[in-house]
Structure formats: C-alpha cells, structure tokens
Amino acid sequence: MLGQAFHQLTIRTKGRGLYEFTNEVAEWISERGFANGLLTLHVQHTSASLLIQENADPDVRRDLEAFFARLAPDGDRLFIHTAEGDDDMPAHVRTALTAVNLSIPVQDGRLALGTWQGVYLWEHRCSSHSRHVAMHWIGEGKGRT
Amino acid sequence: MLGQAFHQLTIRTKGRGLYEFTNEVAEWISERGFANGLLTLHVQHTSASLLIQENADPDVRRDLEAFFARLAPDGDRLFIHTAEGDDDMPAHVRTALTAVNLSIPVQDGRLALGTWQGVYLWEHRCSSHSRHVAMHWIGEGKGRT
Amino acid sequence: MLGQAFHQLTIRTKGRGLYEFTNEVAEWISERGFANGLLTLHVQHTSASLLIQENADPDVRRDLEAFFARLAPDGDRLFIHTAEGDDDMPAHVRTALTAVNLSIPVQDGRLALGTWQGVYLWEHRCSSHSRHVAMHWIGEGKGRT
Numbered sequence: 064m065l066g067q068a069f070h071q072l073t074i075r076t077k078g079r080g081l082y083e084f085t086n087e088v089a090e091w092i093s094e095r096g097f098a099n100g101l102l103t104l105h106v107q108h109t110s111a112s113l114l115i116q117e118n119a120d121p122d123v124r125r126d127l128e129a130f131f132a133r134l135a136p137d138g139d140r141l142f143i144h145t146a147e148g149d150d151d152m153p154a155h156v157r158t159a160l161t162a163v164n165l166s167i168p169v170q171d172g173r174l175a176l177g178t179w180q181g182v183y184l185w186e187h188r189c190s191s192h193s194r195h196v197a198m199h200w201i202g203e204g205k206g207r208t
Numbered sequence: 209m210l211g212q213a214f215h216q217l218t219i220r221t222k223g224r225g226l227y228e229f230t231n232e233v234a235e236w237i238s239e240r241g242f243a244n245g246l247l248t249l250h251v252q253h254t255s256a257s258l259l260i261q262e263n264a265d266p267d268v269r270r271d272l273e274a275f276f277a278r279l280a281p282d283g284d285r286l287f288i289h290t291a292e293g294d295d296d297m298p299a300h301v302r303t304a305l306t307a308v309n310l311s312i313p314v315q316d317g318r319l320a321l322g323t324w325q326g327v328y329l330w331e332h333r334c335s336s337h338s339r340h341v342a343m344h345w346i347g348e349g350k351g352r353t
Numbered sequence: 354m355l356g357q358a359f360h361q362l363t364i365r366t367k368g369r370g371l372y373e374f375t376n377e378v379a380e381w382i383s384e385r386g387f388a389n390g391l392l393t394l395h396v397q398h399t400s401a402s403l404l405i406q407e408n409a410d411p412d413v414r415r416d417l418e419a420f421f422a423r424l425a426p427d428g429d430r431l432f433i434h435t436a437e438g439d440d441d442m443p444a445h446v447r448t449a450l451t452a453v454n455l456s457i458p459v460q461d462g463r464l465a466l467g468t469w470q471g472v473y474l475w476e477h478r479c480s481s482h483s484r485h486v487a488m489h490w491i492g493e494g495k496g497r498t
Binding site: 211248250252284305308309311344346 | 355389413452
Binding site for chain 3: 065099100101114115116117120122123125126127129130133134160161162165166167168170175176177178179180201202203
C-alpha cells in the first residue's frame with residue numbers, strides 16, 4: 064500500500080561551505096518507518112543548493128569550494144546585481160551550476176547512496192543563514208519488522 | 209488514494225534567455241485539483257534546460273546569462289561540432305551544466321518553492337524555438353474543498 | 354493500481370567518456386511491462402555522473418569532454434586532494450557540475466525523452482570502473498495489451 068509524507072528540515076549555516084545532513088534525512092525515514100520508496104529533497108532558496116558528494120576526506124570539500132570560488136569569484140565585475148553583496152551573484156551562479164532538488168530511491172529503509180556519498184546543503188553566501196529543505200516521501204512504510 | 213497524470217507544455221522562445229513558466233505549472237495543478245504529491249518536469253531538448261532561480265530582480269537573470277556567455281562563449285575554437293551554428297555547442301554545454309529535469313513537492317495545491325524561486329526554461333540557442341516540457345504528477349487530488 | 358520496483362544496473366567503463374545506456378533502461382521498462390509512471394536513476398558514485406544529451410553526432414560528446422577537460426583540468430595545482438591521482442579531484446568537480454540523479458516520466462511504456470536525447474553515464478576517471486546505477490519505478494504496469 065503506497066502512501067506519502069512531507070517534512071521540512073531547517074539547516075542553520077555559518078557562512079559558505081558544505082553542511083552534511085545525510086543523518087537528518089535517514090532519521091526521518093527511520094522514525095516514520097518508511098521502507099521502500101522515493102525520497103525527494105528540494106531546497107527553497109536561490110543562493111544555496113544541494114549536493115551529493117564524497118563524505119570521507121574533508122579535503123574534497125575544501126577543493127570543491129576552491130574550484131567554485133575560482134570559477135565564480137566574489138566581486139566579479141561582470142555582475143550588475145551587486146546590491147546584496149559581493150557574494151550574492153556568485154551564490155546564484157553556484158546554485159545554477161549545482162542542484163536544487165534530488166530524488167533518491169530508498170530500499171529496506173536505507174537511502175540508495177553509494178559507500179562514499181553524503182547529502183549536503185551547500186551554503187554559497189558568506190554570512191549565516193537558516194535554510195529550508197522540503198522533503199517528500201512516496202512509497203511503502205513499515206516494511207521492516 | 210494516489211493517482212497520476214501527464215501533460216505536455218509548449219514554450220515558445222525568442223532567442224537565448226530565461227523564460228519563466230511557474231504560472232503555467234501552477235495552473236495545471238490548480239485546474240486538475242491536485243493537492244498533495246510530487247511534480248516532475250522534464251525538458252525534451254539538448255540545447256535548452258530547466259532552472260529554478262530568483263524571480264525578483266531581473267538583473268539576476270541578466271548576470272546569469274552574462275556568466276554563462278563568458279564560461280561557454282559562442283564560436284569557441286575548442287569545438288568541432290559547429291555545423292549547426294556558433295551557438296549550438298555552447299548550448300549543449302550550458303544544458304549539461306544546468307538541469308533537464310526537476311522534481312518539486314506540492315502541498316495543499318501549492319508548489320513547495322521558496323519565496324524567491326521561479327521555474328524557468330532556459331533557451332540557450334539564439335534563434336526562436338518551440339520547446340516541450342513533459343510534466344508528471346503523482347499524488348492525491350481534490351484535497352482542497 | 355500503482356506499484357513500484359527497484360533494479361540495479363552495472364555499467365563497466367574503460368576510462369573517461371560518455372557511455373549511453375538508454376537501451377538498458379528501456380529494456381527494464383519493457384521486460385517488466387511498466388506502462389505509465391516515473392523512472393528515477395541514481396548513480397552511486399562521486400566521480401561519475403548522469404547526463405541526458407544528444408545521441409546523434411558523436412562530435413557533441415567529444416566537445417563536451419573537451420570543454421570539461423579545459424574547465425577542470427587534470428593535475429590542477431589548486432587542489433590538495435591529490436592522493437588518488439591527478440584526475441580524481443577534477444572527477445569530483447565534474448560530478449558536482451552535472452547530475453547524480455534524474456527522474457524521467459514514462460508514458461505508454463516509453464521514456465518521455467526528446468528525439469535527440471540519450472541517457473549517459475559520464476565516467477570522469479581515466480581508468481576502468483564498474484559503476485552502479487540504482488533505478489526506481491513508480492506507476493502502473495501492464496498497460497499495453
């Protein structure tokens with residue numbers, strides 16, 4: 064019997080960087096007893112995005128940050144939308160280059176992530192923000208006994 | 209009771225740029241009485257893509273366009289696939305860098321978009337085109353009375 | 354009557370490049386008799402990604418490869434995560450810039466792809482790998498008689 068559920072997650076960020084929230088997602092699935100289905104995450108912002116990336120060596124995150132900082136540097140004189148700060152338009156660009164929503168299969172109560180995959184909120188602004196991720200579940204629950 | 213529905217949207221473009229179609233999507237949801245579920249959009253082209261971005265200040269769209277024009281310039285001598293025009297291969301690159309499908313939760317008949325998020329078709333070719341977006345709904349209908 | 358199904362596809366790669374697997378996806382749909390629904394693909398790696406792109410002229414794939422090689426060159430001295438090889442961190446960057454999951458509507462047993470769209474696994478590493486794609490189906494089956 065298929066059913067669905069909604070949830071909103073709030074992630075508090077302290078400046079630019081990757082914030083893993085794989086555990087928060089897994090906890091929702093576990094608490095609600097979801098077994099087999101599809102989980103969709105949607106970040107409700109235009110200057111923060113979602114990323115699935117390696118969660119082993121933290122240098123990977125440092126290097127991803129360095130690459131995107133070089134690709135879309137703060138204070139780029141190309142931009143005219145500058146009223147919200149030097150880091151605002153680069154944040155929109157970085158969001159456009161990555162993802163705002165993700166859909167991940169769930170089997171036997173586990174996200175079908177690879178061994179090294181973690182789910183991240185990528186904060187692209189330099190200051191602190193409270194970011195919201197809308198979560199949607201569709202599938203069968205209580206499959207594990 | 210869960211059900212599903214399909215629809216195809218046609219968006220006529222007049223050259224490169226971002227074309228918002230949030231309202232067309234919202235109208236389909238409203239007309240059909242969809243209440244809670246998941247909406248998936250898939251653009252059926254390789255030189256146009258989908259983007260969720262700020263729909264407040266139009267300068268953001270101008271700057272996104274400027275950034276991508278600099279990143280993947282028309283007439284780049286790197287490319288050998290040039291028979292379809294100087295803007296064709298850059299259009300494929302821009303499509304690869306953004307998204308061809310999006311999945312957005314819908315709750316109480318409303319897309320779970322953030323305050324500043326709009327849904328756009330990004331035309332990457334310079335000439336006019338008729339672009340098709342396949343839409344899929346799964347969820348419960350008639351939830352609002 | 355809605356139902357769901359899971360499947361894991363293994364794609365063997367022989368170095369960097371785009372490997373089309375549209376047929377393998379279509380075959381699963383056909384074998385199982387899926388008619389109308391939503392198909393989600395999730396690649397379980399952080400140095401390989403998914404791409405929907407032109408499957409007509411192979412020069413498009415050559416040019417996409419050339420563009421990404423220039424954008425995120427192997428051996429870039431910006432990176433400190435280099436223990437796994439010169440091509441490892443560029444592979445993570447390329448994965449971040451493209452997609453790890455895709456959701457495609459299926460109608461009357463056919464993927465709602467455009468005429469020129471093919472589904473690819475993009476191997477970003479230079480050596481051979483065995484890549485896994487988790488597939489999820491939700492919808493109605495046996496619709497074609």
